[in-house]
Amino acid sequence: MKLEQADVMWLDAHCECSIAELVRLSGLSEAELRELVDYGALAPLNPQEAEWTFSGDIVLTVQAAGRLRDDLELDARTLALTLTLLKRVRELEAQIGELRAQLPR
Amino acid sequence: MKYKDYYQVLGVERDAGTDAIKKAYRKLAHKYHPDVSKDPAGEEKFKEIADAYQTLKDPEKRAAYDQLGRYQSGQEFRPPPDWSRQFGDTQFSTDDIDLADLFAGLAGRRPHAERRGGTFQMPGQDYEVTAHITLDEASRGTTVDLRLTVPEYDQQGRVHRVERTFKARIPKGATDGQRLRLRGKGGKGLGGAPDGDLYLNIALHPHALYRVSGHDLYLDLPLTPWEAALGAVVEVPTLGGSVRLKVPAGTHAGQKLRLARRGLPKPSEGEGDLYAIVQIAVPTVLSERERALFEELAKGSSFNPRGHFEQEIRHET
Structure with missing residues (x-):
């Protein structure tokens, strides 16, 4: 499923997104996105190919990256570290949510 | 249009230099940026801080802002009559915009415009x-x-x-x-x-009954001590209607009984699961008959759920 072609789309792992679409959605340049990939903050689905595609759930991450770059004036290295830490926070929050759901009322 | 005191928002003096304004903005932005802050009011607060910074960091916009005059935050005001001629080339109504729109709309400064x-x-x-x-x-x-x-x-x-x-x-x-x-x-x-x-x-x-984690649902399932010990078939409410769930004999409190594909539907295909979390409920008021039966069970049972305490303590020492 290609993100560009759909009008209504869940931003999750079931859709794919081209690097050009990520540029449009985030305001980051392709060079900045490639730098974030180099630092390990983003991972394409097909790193060996020239035309990268990404999982649709990455859209929210790159939009946050665009806002953080603009609002906090972060360079690519700091941005990559921030995104990595934010990802860790989201994972821990999801774990807390799952454990909380299992607690009796 | 309501006035906002941008200097107050950033916590700086009206004669603060550009560096002091930038420093104040960065400190507040790190605290309230919606992508990093968990403060529920953070987004609104950050917008106010960002609007203030966008205006005060630009000498021309700052001069225009200062020319508006000084009012109390939240006070209704109108820019002086010659203000728009002096600072912008567009005519606007001040009734349907806020202060941030006013400055975003100043000539040549529209975001992403070309x-x-x-x-x-x-x-x-x-x-x-x-x-x-x-x-x-x-x-x-x-x-x-x-x-x-x-x-x-x-x-x-x-x-x-x-x-x-x-x-x-x-x-x-x-x-x-x-x-x-x-x-x-x-x-x-x-x-x-x-x-x-x-x-x-x-x-x-x-929801009154279900707690949500992703597309999985969790539900407390109270069982009587005898249902848990002997096993039972109980009715469990699901989003698609009640289903009968077989509770195996020897079920204990906290155990998760999975009802596959009874959770929320997923966007692409399939459904999450529904987990019934077992609670052992005991009657708080006992009838005479119930009391007699429990007393008989207490006398006749050799079950000791705390048997491991002594063993573990011995092991630790």
Whole structure:
């Protein structure tokens, strides 16, 4: 499923997104996105190919990256570290949510 | 239009230098940026801080702001009569904009605006709104009515704050915290530039019975001590109606009994699971007969749920 072609789309792992679409959605340049990939903050689905595609759930991450770059004036290295830490926070929050759901009322 | 004291927002003096303004902004932005802050009021607070900084960091805009005069924050005011002639080339009504729109609309400073072949071009703004829906609505899919007040630019590049209503179809598969992108449903692009998108944040209303984790649901399942010990078949409510669940003999408190594919439907295919978390419920008031039976059980049973205490303590020492 290609993100560009759909009008209504869940931003999750079931859709794919081209690097050009990520540029449009985030305001980051392709060079900045490639730098974030180099630092390990983003991972394409097909790193060996020239035309990268990404999982649709990455859209929210790159939009946050665009806002953080603009609002906090972060360079690519700091941005990559921030995104990595934010990802860790989201994972821990999801774990807390799952454990909380299992607690009796 | 309501006045906002941008110096007060950033916590700086009116004669503060650019460096002091930048430092104050950075400190507050790190604290309230919506992508890093957990403060529920953070987003609104950050917008105020960012608006203040966008105006005060630019000497021309800051001069224009200072020329507005001084009022109490929140006080209704109008710019001086010659203000727009002095600082902008656009005519605007001060009734349908706020202070941030006023400064964003100053000539040549519209965000992401550019001229191509003499035509004023600007991509439409992305809108983001939270849709609160029930678990049943998430399960079936639903249509929500949304109302947003947004700044919009007309063909002359003048800003207006307008109320827009949307009817958005949320397909089944939603869960708490999920995002839906409605392509082209944001602000209108100008001069042939693309329209913005509308992003829906899905927030589920808490349910009286179910707790949600992703597409899985959790439900407390109270059992009597004898149902847990002997096993039983009990009715369990699910989103699709009640089902009969076989509780195996020897079930203990806290055990998770899985009802496969009885959770929320997933966007692509399949469903989450429903987990019944066992609680052992004991009657708080006993009839004479019940008391007698429990006493008989107490006398006749050799079961000791604390048998491991002594063993573990011995092992530790």
